[in-house]
Amino acid sequence: MLSNVIKSGLKLPALGFESVSQLLVQRLSRSPNTIQIIDTATGRHTTRGQILDYGLNFAAYLRDECRIGSGDVVLFVTQNSDTHAIALCGVVLAAEVYASIPVHSTARELEEVLDVITPTLLVLDSTNYEAMAKIGLLYGIKTLVLDKHESHTSIEDIFLKTRATGSSPSLPVPTTADTIITYVMTSGSTGRPKAVRRTNGNHLAVVAAFGHRDVCPLTPTDVLLSCGLCHICGQRSLLSAVESGACLAVLRCDENHDDVFATISKYRVTDALLVPTQLNYLVKNWAKFPPGYFATLKHVLTGAAPLTAATYDEARRLLPDVRLRNSYGMSESGFALTVHSPDAHLLTNCETVGKANPGMQIVVIDENGVPLGANQLGVICMKGDQVTPGYVNNSRENERLFTGHSYLRSGDIGYYDDNHYFYIIGRIKEMIIVDGVNIALAELERLLTGHKSVVNAAVIAVSDDGHGEVPMAFVTVVEGSDVTEQELIAYVNGQVNEHKKLRGGLRIVDKFPTTPSGKIKKPQLLASIVF
Known part of the structure; x- marks a missing residue:
């Protein structure tokens, strides 16, 4: 028994569901004419009843037409949209595993992911279909396109198909609390990607807590x-x-x-x-x-x-x-x-x-x-x-x-x-050692964003012959600002000890490379000064 364990003083509410598919069916069946999703790019509204119907249609297509079974992985490389969200529901209703990477992923990034999770089906976007479908063919993976693209059957088309009665197995396919239903890809910005397993129980616990x-x-x-x-x-x-x-x-x-x-x-x-x-x-x-x-x-x-x-x-x-x-x-x-x-x-x-x-x-x-x-x-x-x-x-x-x-x-x-x-x-990975002293890069980033002209900041470690490694900063500034890089270096160095000074310098950039969740991609910043 561990000591000093901190527990929440709040009790986790009971949702009463064994699986996410149960949650989808029971909740979407209520008030079926109520708007559940708005696609902000197109302005399209989709009701709860439509989402359930479209999701089950897609689940039936996956099982009956694509011959994809329980536990098989369906990987999306598509834009965020209402169609994507509904298709995610369909994958879960079919007892398959949903995974996704950003639509702007490169061929190399996709290939690294394919080496980790070996999907059975690749869902692509009309903007990347031609290039990514070739990779799918190389790996022997079936492909579908999310939205309208030339003569290909799209998931939007599949939503409107009438599913056959008596599909085997019946939908939704039953799963348990321990069944894996999604993979979340992580660490792609700092190294080779890893796939985080997420069970029904994991997802339901998050929904209940929030x-x-x-x-x-x-x-x-x-x-x-x-x-x-x-x-x-x-x-x-x-x-x-x-x-x-x-x-x-x-x-x-x-x-x-x-x-x-x-x-x-x-x-x-x-x-x-x-x-x-x-x-x-x-x-x-x-x-x-x-x-x-x-x-x-x-x-x-x-x-x-x-x-x-x-x-x-x-x-x-x-x-x-x-x-x-x-x-x-x-x-x-x-x-x-x-x-x-x-x-x-x-x-x-x-x-x-x-x-x-x-x-x-x-x-x-x-x-x-x-x-x-x-x-x-x-x-x-x-x-x-x-x-x-x-x-x-x-x-x-x-x-x-x-x-x-x-x-x-x-x-x-x-x-x-x-x-x-x-x-x-x-x-831990963002603690650098300068002359034997541990330095938290987040502290320097907080100092920089405290400057009236700085919008966002990222600090990385760069090699230095005299000190081993030293901090270097990148910032974006307020539109119209005339602040200089030297002024910002002096602003930071005047508030920190010798070990924390920006000996690696500072660059003002127009914008940062970011992940879909808004995190700054620091490896790309490092690459910009190395190559």
């Missing part, structure tokens, strides 16, 4: 902005919207910041996950947005990167009626495992990522695996129903992933205070 009245509850009158479906938060958004009856506004993955905020305004979004890079942009460009632009917005959850006190305070000032809360999580934990509680506004330090979510157990350990007490820095580890059982075909990484007590190692350095609020200092 439906708790003190976490992120939704109502049938709410409009939730969807994240990318290839990311765990996008899958959570879809299932939470279906479970609660809220409308899901599906956003394309390649939208810029202005388009995201325009979507929030146009479709009267009430709830959204906005990553710190988006919030930084919002507060630094507030003059762009007319009065009442965010009138319907009432709840914003943030995460995926550090949120500075300056951005948090300014966002609270500009959006006084919005409940803005920080969170912490990862694909392996099934989205967020901590979130601000309702009393978070009483905290003097807004940089906490909150308390453990319902059903979660968290422990902080030292380098020897010994549990630590309050206010002691160590590795964040977690256990709970929403935590993955491990990676696909990767026993070596699975051995590293879990402790001897079956807690998942996050790879993040942090601590909790006397009131069990958690704080994240940075990733």
Whole structure:
């Protein structure tokens, strides 16, 4: 029995479902004429009844026409859309495994994923079909196109086909709580991709936790902005919207910041996950947005990167009626495992990522695996129903992933205070050593985004003959700003000790390469100075 285990004081609600397919069928059967999904790129509205019918039609096609069986993998390389979301439901209803990577993935990136998960079917987009279908042919994988493309049968066509009666097996195909229903691809931006296994029980636990009245509850009158479906938060958004009856506004993955905020305004979004890079942009460009632009917005959850006190305070000032809360999580934990509680506004330090979510157990350990007490820095580890059982075909990484007590190692350095609020200092991989001293790159990023002219910042480690490695920064700045790189270097160096100074320099860039979830791709920044 481990000591110093922090558990949530909130009870995990019981949804009453054994599987996600049960949730889909039972919830979508209610109020079938109610709008469930809006595709914000096309303006198309789809009702709950249509989603269930289209999803079952696609499930029947997968089983009867494609001859894809239970547990087979269907990999999507498509744009985020209403069709994609409904097709995801169809894969689950057919008891197959849904996986997805961004539509703009390269041929090399797709091939690396195919080596990990060996899908039976590849679902492509009209924009990438010709190139990616050749790779599918090379690997002997069947292909489908999501949207209309020349003479090919599309999934949109399949939705409208009348499914045969007496399909074998009957739909939805029964599964259990332990059945794997999705793979979430991760670490593609920092190394070779890994596939995170997600069970029915994992997904249902996340939906239940976020439906708790003190976490992120939704109502049938709410409009939730969807994240990318290839990311765990996008899958959570879809299932939470279906479970609660809220409308899901599906956003394309390649939208810029202005388009995201325009979507929030146009479709009267009430709830959204906005990553710190988006919030930084919002507060630094507030003059762009007319009065009442965010009138319907009432709840914003943030995460995926550090949120500075300056951005948090300014966002609270500009959006006084919005409940803005920080969170912490990862694909392996099934989205967020901590979130601000309702009393978070009483905290003097807004940089906490909150308390453990319902059903979660968290422990902080030292380098020897010994549990630590309050206010002691160590590795964040977690256990709970929403935590993955491990990676696909990767026993070596699975051995590293879990402790001897079956807690998942996050790879993040942090601590909790006397009131069990958690704080994240940075990733182990983003702690660099300068002259033998550990430096957290996140600290330098927070300093930079605190400058009035800086929108977003990323700091990486570069080799240095004299010091081993030193920090180098990249920033985007407010439109029209005349701040110089040397001014920003001096701004940081004047606030830190010798080890933390930006000896690697600083570059002002037009924009950052980002993942679908909004994280900055640091390896691409490093490549830009190496090649």
